[in-house]
Amino acid sequence: MSIDSLISRAMRGFREELRLYVVAVTSLAVAFLCLGAALLALQNLGAVAERWGKSGHITVYLRDGLEPAEITRLAAVLEGLREVDHVRVVSSEEARAEFLARTELGEEVAELGAEVFPASIEVGIVSGVTVEAIEKLAARIGALEGVSDVESYRGWFEQLASLLSAGKVGATVIAVLVGFCVFAVVGNTVRLSIARRRREIEVMKLCGATHGFVRGPFIVEGIVQGLLASALAVAALAAAFFALRAELNSAFSIFVGTEAVFLGPGLLALLVFSGAFIGATSSTLSLRRYLEI
Amino acid sequence: MVSNRESRGGRPFAFFRAGARVGAEGAERPILAFEDVYKFFGKDQPALRGLNLTIERGEFVFLTGPSGAGKSTLLKLVYRELTVDSGRILFCGRDIARLTDRSIPFLRRNLGIVFQDFKVVPHWTVFENVAIALEILELPARLVRSRVGEALERVGLSGRGDERVGTLSGGEQQRVAVARAIVSEPALLLADEPTGNLDPTLAVDVLTLFEEIHQTGTTVLFATHDHGLIERRDHRILSLEQGRVYDVRRGLASWSSSGVHAVREARRAAG
Ligand SMILES: Nc1ncnc2c1ncn2[C@@H]1O[C@H](COP(=O)(O)OP(=O)(O)O)[C@@H](O)[C@H]1O
Ligand SMILES: [Mg+2]
Numbered sequence: 229m230s231i232d233s234l235i236s237r238a239m240r241g242f243r244e245e246l247r248l249y250v251v252a253v254t255s256l257a258v259a260f261l262c263l264g265a266a267l268l269a270l271q272n273l274g275a276v277a278e279r280w281g282k283s284g285h286i287t288v289y290l291r292d293g294l295e296p297a298e299i300t301r302l303a304a305v306l307e308g309l310r311e312v313d314h315v316r317v318v319s320s321e322e323a324r325a326e327f328l329a330r331t332e333l334g335e336e337v338a339e340l341g342a343e344v345f346p347a348s349i350e351v352g353i354v355s356g357v358t359v360e361a362i363e364k365l366a367a368r369i370g371a372l373e374g375v376s377d378v379e380s381y382r383g384w385f386e387q388l389a390s391l392l393s394a395g396k397v398g399a400t401v402i403a404v405l406v407g408f409c410v411f412a413v414v415g416n417t418v419r420l421s422i423a424r425r426r427r428e429i430e431v432m433k434l435c436g437a438t439h440g441f442v443r444g445p446f447i448v449e450g451i452v453q454g455l456l457a458s459a460l461a462v463a464a465l466a467a468a469f470f471a472l473r474a475e476l477n478s479a480f481s482i483f484v485g486t487e488a489v490f491l492g493p494g495l496l497a498l499l500v501f502s503g504a505f506i507g508a509t510s511s512t513l514s515l516r517r518y519l520e521i
Numbered sequence: 522m523v524s525n526r527e528s529r530g531g532r533p534f535a536f537f538r539a540g541a542r543v544g545a546e547g548a549e550r551p552i553l554a555f556e557d558v559y560k561f562f563g564k565d566q567p568a569l570r571g572l573n574l575t576i577e578r579g580e581f582v583f584l585t586g587p588s589g590a591g592k593s594t595l596l597k598l599v600y601r602e603l604t605v606d607s608g609r610i611l612f613c614g615r616d617i618a619r620l621t622d623r624s625i626p627f628l629r630r631n632l633g634i635v636f637q638d639f640k641v642v643p644h645w646t647v648f649e650n651v652a653i654a655l656e657i658l659e660l661p662a663r664l665v666r667s668r669v670g671e672a673l674e675r676v677g678l679s680g681r682g683d684e685r686v687g688t689l690s691g692g693e694q695q696r697v698a699v700a701r702a703i704v705s706e707p708a709l710l711l712a713d714e715p716t717g718n719l720d721p722t723l724a725v726d727v728l729t730l731f732e733e734i735h736q737t738g739t740t741v742l743f744a745t746h747d748h749g750l751i752e753r754r755d756h757r758i759l760s761l762e763q764g765r766v767y768d769v770r771r772g773l774a775s776w777s778s779s780g781v782h783a784v785r786e787a788r789r790a791a792g
Contacts, residue, residue: 230659237656244644428642428653434600435654435701436630438623 238448245421249453252417256457256503257464259409264465264491264499266399271495272488273395277388279486280381284353284362288369289346289377302374303349311365313354320347346376359385410457410506414450415514421446422518429519443519447511454507458500466490550614552578552709552740553599558608560594560764568594570764572608576742578708581735583751584744586761592744595761596711599742600632601625613708630658633702633710633739637717639694641701643687647678650686651700658705672704676730692723696730703734710734712743716750724750 242249288306290299299317307315318326323345351369353362359382366380422429432442469476469490476488491499553576560569568591576582584592597603598610601617610617612628620628641650651672655665673679676696686697695715702710712731716724728743728750735741745751751758758770 230656232662233656233659427640428645431640431642431650431701432653432657433626434629434634434640435657435705436626436628436632437657438626441657 234444234448238445238452241421241425241445241449242452245417245424248417248420249449252413253453253457253460256410256413256453257460259406259413260458260461260499260503261464263399263402263406264461266395266402267495267499268465268469268491270392270395270399271491273388273392275486275489277385277392280385280388284357284359285381286351286353286362286366286369287379287381288349288351288375289379290348291374291376292343292346294347294374298374299347299349302372305372306349306351306369309365311353311357311361313352315352316350318348318350320345323348407502407506410454410503411510411513414453414507414510417453418446418450418511418514419518421449422515443512443515446515446519447508450507450511450514451504452507454503454505455500456503458503462496462499550611551575552580552613553742554609554611555595556609556611558598558610559606560591560598560603561606567606567764569598572761572765574759574766576740578740579738581732581741581756582743583754583756583758584742584761585746585748585751585758588746590746590761591764592746592761593713596634596713596742596744599709599711600629600634626657630705631708633705633707635695635698635702635710635712635715637714639691639698639718641686641694641697643685645686646682647673647684647686647689647697647700648682650697651682651704654701654705668704669700672700675703675734676700692719692726695719695723695727699727699730699734703739706739708740710739710741712741712745714745714747715743716745716747721749728754 288302290302294302303315303317306312320343324340327345353365357365362380363382366378366382369375370378429442469488473488553574555572555574558569558572559567561567572591572595584595586592594603598605599612599617601620605618608618612631617628642653645653648669651669652665655668660668669682670679673682676699678693678696678700686694689697695718699715710731715731716727719727724747731741731743732754743756755771759766760769761767
């Protein structure tokens with residue numbers, strides 16, 4: 229079949245059914261935008277989890293009224309451990325100041341004395357140590373003289389991991405829904421335009437057009453719908469992300485100490501390609517159902 | 522464009538190229554022959570019952586008979602909208618009934634078909650409506666333009682290619698349909714009551730148009746129940762009634778020897 233004729237007949241289809249296609253592409257773009265946003269959230273969650281997994285740390289809370297010399301000795305002991313990368317002593321005063329700086333809660337909190345905030349030692353773990361090993365280390369540190377409590381953040385890490393796997397399930401569900409949505413919308417658009425072009429389809433068949441000749445433009449139109457919708461969604465997502473990147477980063481770095489990342493080129497290409505692919509298959513199926521040749 | 526190579530494969534009608542240059546074996550045979558054709562719709566009411574007819578290459582044949590006689594059914598069997606229940610239909614010596622579905626488009630490329638209801642695409646231009654027949658054959662755009670131009674000239678629509686067909690009058694729309702039917706220069710032109718929706722003067726114009734096309738060598742099978750239209754023409758007339766050909770005569774010449782016609786002619790001579 230001649231490509232020129234195929235393209236020009238598909239273009240004519242778009243011109244004649246412009247409103248139908250604008251509505252279809254817009255709703256598909258919204259669906260793809262949801263999917264893209266879900267993937268973006270998942271990607272960043274994954275990045276956070278990876279960073280936390282790599283750079284584990286432990287907070288060692290000290291008993292009240294410990295002498296500075298004892299604190300220094302304890303810090304030295306901790307620094308001497310094989311798994312420990314560095315230590316930092318945080319006095320009650322410093323803990324209070326840090327808390328106030330972060331929360332901006334105002335007067336009534338500011339009146340809290342330093343004694344409310346226990347002194348602690350932040351212990352950075354060398355990279356590559358597993359969560360289980362960190363847990364064991366925390367238990368060992370907890371038994372040391374002068375230590376009141378040890379926070380290994382294992383609960384946090386586990387929460388993040390379960391959040392991540394829930395996110396993956398959620399994104400998969402959204403992807404399936406979006407797939408169905410594209411199927412339904414493209415299939416319906418094709419069905420409508422078959423109905424509207426009944427006369428010209430009849431004419432083509434009477435003039436000796438093959439099935440492929442009649443079907444070709446509909447399939448091209450399905451592909452273009454899917455392609456256009458997913459590309460529009462990617463463009464909108466990128467525009468939103470890069471416009472808000474500064475804000476995202478400042479919010480992000482407080483909590484997790486990483487920068488927000490955008491979807492990689494491979495994932496973007498997959499998103500656009502799957503739009504085209506689903507568009508093609510759903511128009512083909514719809515033709516098989518509604519175009520009686 | 523359909524190539525000769527395909528004709529030796531599974532598409533028996535692919536070799537009839539536009540221009541109807543058929544090989545020697547095809548040229549000797551009648552262009553169309555029905556042999557004992559039956560077509561049933563209900564169980565005991567055949568629309569065609571044992572129909573036999575032969576149309577030679579280059580003929581102009583009227584197919585007539587009352588409404589419900591089976592004219593449309595006969596034509597639909599030729600362009601394979603319908604399939605025979607028994608019997609054979611030979612187009613250039615090849616049996617249409619045995620064609621596979623995939624071959625039907627290649628059969629139709631050898632036919633031009635015109636209908637009572639025009640079957641034009643109203644929101645397409647005149648040019649687009651005619652060009653589609655050649656786009657299907659995958660002719661290059663330049664050739665499509667020149668041949669559509671010629672076809673429009675033949676039907677009297679020169680220079681009106683850009684107009685939307687929906688805005689044209691009925692007679693003009695039917696001319697567009699005729700241009701589409703002849704633009705690929707098919708071997709056989711089928712017409713199913715093409716004047717049925719036109720007033721009498723336009724009907725005569727359209728008939729004359731078919732006769733002009735016939736003059737250039739195209740075989741025409743023209744179905745109509747309008748006796749006023751066929752009376753004065755010197756073409757073979759096949760009359761169908763209850764699914765059979767019950768009368769074969771010629772217009773004019775044979776009519777003058779038949780009783781009714783002789784009386785009428787005598788009256789006319791007297792008046
Ligand atoms: N699709 C169909 N289903 C059932 N009966 C049909 C169908 N098409 C035609 N017929 C019947 O076959 C007979 C011939 O019809 P048709 O070929 O349309 O006649 P004509 O064109 O001469 O008026 C009629 O009795 C008609 O009712
Ligand atoms: Mg009829």
